[in-house]
Amino acid sequence: MKWKEKVRQLKTEVYVLYLALKDSRTPWYAKALALVVVAYALSPVDLIPDFIPILGFIDDLILVPAGIYLTFKMIPDEILEEHRQKAKTVSIDSRIKWVAAAIVVLIWLLVLYLIIKAIWL
16 A cells, blocks of 8 residues: 555545544443544644654554544444444545644643743742
């Protein structure tokens, strides 16, 4: 399997997670993990910035697929299959990317605030 195909498949799997996140039949704990994985995958902010040689891409190559795998283990197979079929026919809405990016940026700002507060006290 070529890299471009793997990246396309990974994007589709992230979209499947997003669809499962909106499904009322998905368990709450799977929704919580799916929210984190989707937000991280769609966010322009990474745990390790991409400009750092090699390490910058390791988080994308390991964390996102691992998060998807763990979340898929928590969601019933029939729900996943239904959303995989839907994901093949629908493209990702650009609003989803902006919302996910905003969530991750807010989390990073909160972490930064807590670090600064801890240092000043």
